[in-house]
Amino acid sequence: NAGVTQTPKFRVLKTGQSMTLLCAQDMNHEYMYWYRQDPGMGLRLIHYSVGEGTTAKGEVPDGYNVSRLKKQNFLLGLESAAPSQTSVYFCASSSQYQETQYFGPGTRLLVL
Amino acid sequence: AQSVTQLDSQVPVFEEAPVELRCNYSSSVSVYLFWYVQYPNQGLQLLLKYLSGSTLVKGINGFEAEFNKSQTSFHLRKPSVHISDTAEYFCAVSVAGGTSYGKLTFGQGTILTVHP
Numbered sequence: 237n238a239g240v241t242q243t244p245k246f247r248v249l250k251t252g253q254s255m256t257l258l259c260a261q262d263m264n265h266e267y268m269y270w271y272r273q274d275p276g277m278g279l280r281l282i283h284y285s286v287g288e289g290t291t292a293k294g295e296v297p298d299g300y301n302v303s304r305l306k307k308q309n310f311l312l313g314l315e316s317a318a319p320s321q322t323s324v325y326f327c328a329s330s331s332q333y334q335e336t337q338y339f340g341p342g343t344r345l346l347v348l
Numbered sequence: 349a350q351s352v353t354q355l356d357s358q359v360p361v362f363e364e365a366p367v368e369l370r371c372n373y374s375s376s377v378s379v380y381l382f383w384y385v386q387y388p389n390q391g392l393q394l395l396l397k398y399l400s401g402s403t404l405v406k407g408i409n410g411f412e413a414e415f416n417k418s419q420t421s422f423h424l425r426k427p428s429v430h431i432s433d434t435a436e437y438f439c440a441v442s443v444a445g446g447t448s449y450g451k452l453t454f455g456q457g458t459i460l461t462v463h464p
Contacts (some may be wrong), residue, residue, distance in 0.1 A: 240391075267450055276357065278438055278454035279392075286449045294451070326391060330450045335380050335399060335442065337452060339391035 240340035259327030354455035371439030
């Protein structure tokens, strides 16, 4: 039981490049979330999903897209990376009937 | 909308001393309250949560928190800290009742540094 895993762990991009971050969970959770963490700002919700095939915007969705084609996976895409997207990205999941979110180890992204 | 304020960005303390990390929230509806801990270069781990019932909540690693509705606070306490408690601590809220799909609003974080 690996919990929540994220791929890759680190990435360096140049401005304008694209990439996809993968989140996978093996707990059969309905809900999945993408957050970004910046110093002094805590974690802010980018997008979330309440089930396979559904996604919704969070607090800071601009510049990101997401997809949830399979229940266990939640992908975060950056179509044209900008230096302002330099951050640590965390994925989390939770059961429909519980309030606890389980977090992945994070992806550190640097956009030059 | 909900908001969370952690009143101290950094808290230095000596080993075996007590510590309190302060958290205040704002919401027009009932909320659930959480404390998460983040050790260096790791993800977040749940310390404790308040959903309903007793206002004093006990969590892992000897931490506890008290929900005070009148003061809209949820302060985290530990009577005697260890070096291994050095980490960043986040207070978070979600709307009670499941209508928000568990979305969390986080505070800015408090870095607890325990000195020998």
